Amino acid sequence: MSMDELRRRLGQVSDLNAAAGLMSWDQETQMPPQAARVRGLQIATLEGLAHELFTSPHTADLLGAVGLPGDATDAAIVRVTRRDFDRATRLPTAFVEEAARARNEAHHAWMDARDHNSFATFAPHLERMMDLARRRADLLGYEDHPYDALLDEYEPGMQAAQVREVFTDLRDRTLPLLRRVTAAGDATDYGVLTRPFPAQAQKTFAWRIAGEAFGLRPEFARQDESAHPFQTNFSRDDVRITTRVEGYWPACLFGTWHETGHAMYERGVAPRWERTPLAAGASLGVHESQSRMFENLLARSRPFWRRYLPALAEVAPEVTAGLDAETLYRAVNRVQPSLIRVEADEVTYNFHVMLRFELELALLEGGLRVADLPEAWNAKMREYLGLTPPDDAQGVLQDIHWSAGLIGYFPTYTLGNLLSVQLLEAARRDPEVASGVERAEYGPLLAWLVEHVHQYGRSLTPAELTERATGRPLSADPYVAYLHGKYEDIYGLKAEGQE
Amino acid sequence: MSMDELRRRLGQVSDLNAAAGLMSWDQETQMPPQAARVRGLQIATLEGLAHELFTSPHTADLLGAVGLPGDATDAAIVRVTRRDFDRATRLPTAFVEEAARARNEAHHAWMDARDHNSFATFAPHLERMMDLARRRADLLGYEDHPYDALLDEYEPGMQAAQVREVFTDLRDRTLPLLRRVTAAGDATDYGVLTRPFPAQAQKTFAWRIAGEAFGLRPEFARQDESAHPFQTNFSRDDVRITTRVEGYWPACLFGTWHETGHAMYERGVAPRWERTPLAAGASLGVHESQSRMFENLLARSRPFWRRYLPALAEVAPEVTAGLDAETLYRAVNRVQPSLIRVEADEVTYNFHVMLRFELELALLEGGLRVADLPEAWNAKMREYLGLTPPDDAQGVLQDIHWSAGLIGYFPTYTLGNLLSVQLLEAARRDPEVASGVERAEYGPLLAWLVEHVHQYGRSLTPAELTERATGRPLSADPYVAYLHGKYEDIYGLKAEGQE
Known part of the structure; x- marks a missing residue:
């Protein structure tokens, strides 16, 4: 029973993460531009709830109650989940929130520094990142x-x-x-x-070969365009890749196959x-x-x-x-x-x-x-x-x-x-x-x-x-x-x- | 403070509902077909968590603690939320789950009955729907x-x-x-x-006029195709409509403007x-x-x-x-x-x-x-x-x-x-x-x-x-x-x- 309950809890966490992932994918590929502000709040809520559910005392109780399952699949799930749980609960919420704020600031400072070719504006943020990394390691x-x-x-x-x-x-x-x-x-x-x-021909060819040569099929996958290519998935039956088209066409082809x-x-x-x-x-x-x-x-x-x-x-x-x-x-x-x-x-x-x-x-x-x-x-x-x-x-x-x-x-x-x-x-x-x-x-x-x-x-x-x-x-x-x-x-x- | 906390809680519920909504929109317009099974589980989790958060004792406490706010916006939020809360908590979880199962069965029976033009197969499910409706009303x-x-x-x-x-x-x-x-x-x-x-021309014209005549602009909106047209939104800055193209072209045009x-x-x-x-x-x-x-x-x-x-x-x-x-x-x-x-x-x-x-x-x-x-x-x-x-x-x-x-x-x-x-x-x-x-x-x-x-x-x-x-x-x-x-x-x- 505890194992069923643990699986139910892990399923909820997984579903919340999938929802956050879909919201991010949508943001990069489909979303109307004005939606960005609220979307940021929505993703933060989903990630926060996923973390809260996963690190809750109830999860700890379940991990304690299941012991060492005889079934090999269950045993692997418990082993890896315990490891994740230990790691997730070692970082106090205050630290996680401080790091999230610092990252957000550092990210904007970095974009600004890069645009203006000014390392000096980024330097204090990088120092803070290194300090947070040392504390995180500790x-x-x-x-x-x-x-x-x-x-x-x-x-x-x-x-x-x-x-x-x-x-x-x-x-x-x-x-x-x-x-x-x-x-x-x-x-x-x-x-x-x-x-x-031509841009459309690049995408079509890359996608066609992704299917023919490498087995990525539209029954369980899709291809979209985004500023930076990435892969994401919301189940093994829903894997998605993005690509970017440039004049230097190998970027689209090899990027897609990557x-x-x-x-x-x-x-x-x-x-x-x-x-x-x-x-x-x-x-x-x-x-x-x-x-x-x-x-x-x-x-x-x-x-x-x-x-x-x-x-x-x-x-x-x-x-x-x-x-x-x-x-x-x-x-x-x-x-x-x-x-x-x-x-x-x-x-x-x-x-x-x-x-x-x-x-x-x-x-x-x-x-x-x-x-x-x-x-x-x-x-x-x-x-x-x-x-x-x-x-x-x-x-x-x-x-x-x-x-x-x-x-x-x-x-x-x-x-x-x-x-x-x-x-x-x-x-x-x-x-x-x-x-x-x-x-x-x-x-x-x-x-x-x-x-x-x-x-x-x-x-x-x-x-x-x-x-x-x-x-x-x-x-x-x-x-x-x-x-x-x-x-x-x-x-x-x-x-x-x-x- | 209670009002802030109530708003935070309502924000979480809203974000979960937005995520469930996006998952449904994605299912109707973008999702690879094999993903349907897991997607159903994911949406059920999000809706379940939204209901759980909204109807939790903590929400009841917050609604009690805020009293009658002096601010008109806050007062309206509390009034409508109390009404929703009362309604949501009047339906026991067992009833909600029974109804969800019965709906799921009735839906499949209806599709089957329609395909085979056989009201008799649907009749017992409709009787159950009417029984559930009477109990729901009570x-x-x-x-x-x-x-x-x-x-x-x-x-x-x-x-x-x-x-x-x-x-x-x-x-x-x-x-x-x-x-x-x-x-x-x-x-x-x-x-x-x-x-x-031509199909593409129908969609293009309908969408263009939706913008020019009615103000629906790509900065905060988008148009997709789906089997049944619908509107959904995940914030006021992210409203989405779908349309369907037929040989009888008014269906696409007037459907889009609807x-x-x-x-x-x-x-x-x-x-x-x-x-x-x-x-x-x-x-x-x-x-x-x-x-x-x-x-x-x-x-x-x-x-x-x-x-x-x-x-x-x-x-x-x-x-x-x-x-x-x-x-x-x-x-x-x-x-x-x-x-x-x-x-x-x-x-x-x-x-x-x-x-x-x-x-x-x-x-x-x-x-x-x-x-x-x-x-x-x-x-x-x-x-x-x-x-x-x-x-x-x-x-x-x-x-x-x-x-x-x-x-x-x-x-x-x-x-x-x-x-x-x-x-x-x-x-x-x-x-x-x-x-x-x-x-x-x-x-x-x-x-x-x-x-x-x-x-x-x-x-x-x-x-x-x-x-x-x-x-x-x-x-x-x-x-x-x-x-x-x-x-x-x-x-x-x-x-x-x-x-």
């Missing part, structure tokens, strides 16, 4: 490093020391590759990437976790492994474009005029150091993330003062990518994360990249998966992902999932090998092994 | 007639005896007019009503009622007075088509080829007795409603048995409209209301018709309003409606609102005069005064 508790407590919210069980070790390894083994690639010059003519491609990776993960979560806290991805890193796999490992592969160039030619003949699959493959894999993370290619992307991780650590530890951050940012930019931002808007102010208090979030992007290759390598040990991937037929791969990754929802930790699915802990090795193999080939470099 | 309480308690939920303060009196008057004075009109033959060539009109009337009412509710139970129309009848005014009194008028025929010609030249405003005016005001209420013209519409009101009363009183209902329906159909339904699907089974337990709802349609003319007559006493209406410029009329109707939300009862806005109680007189004037003119009949 409240949540940690053994080795306060960063561990923050990281754990996005990547359960991961520790700063482990990230540092993996990142150092990755940096040391891919920086020489980046130097060689950039020295090699162009691998093809990149003009195709900005040929005229979100499709997130969407298919949520779609693959087993029905047994429905309306519980476990009906979600294991972590941000594991989530990103799916989006990056679809976007980069699959959609930026030779077999993919051999298969889908004809479909592209149907909807966008002006783009594909005189184009062969090899040229297109090389074009969409252009490596070019740039200032902006979200526009970075596979080889340079992780340096953007490492830079942020290193600076976050230094800020949190106090070794770096906020006032000195822009200079530290620019120095690292020069060290890794050989570029100096012309202003802070294109440098330290480019990302929204720190203004939103998301300290400890950035590493998950690179952890996702690493895991994406490690998972695909493991999946390809299955001959059917391997031969499918070579023909850009992803049905067997999707089935493998559902079986080894998606279905578990949050019932496994990222480390457990990685071990079970790939047979070993997370490592930079597969990713380093992948980058070398792919880009030495594209840029005609002699294989050097892995430096 | 729980809610009434002085004269159980119907009063039911009607009061849709039309606060209205009583069955008053409806019967007004309806009898209306029937006796408009049935002769209907006989004369139908004897007169066609008033014009009606072929224009089914000329080819919903626009509802939408502009919600838009006009004063900001002081925001996120309280008063931020809504005074009653279903008053709401319908606005939708029917826009749809019929304005959009089915000569000045309207004199003004907007050129705009129609721009988007649908095939429809308007060789057409003048007078022919179009006569065509869209065709009077033709028909079997289906929602397709009825202004002259026959109210007979559909009177028929249902008389049958509901007889069923509730026990004078009519459910088994004899189809025969009673058909007899009244012959008496009023001279038609015999070929089957029950086009007769007694045509409306969703009884299967949804909505007993006492139908009269509000005709009350709305009556009030629409009474209000417009009062508004036209203002010369600026009158001259605007003659030129199909509705700005002054809209301002009058906001001032005398919309702004009050639920702070006035329908009777108070009618008295204040028009100077007298609701009466059939203005509507009877309107019908005679309009249709004697269109059908070239000699004026007989009002029989």
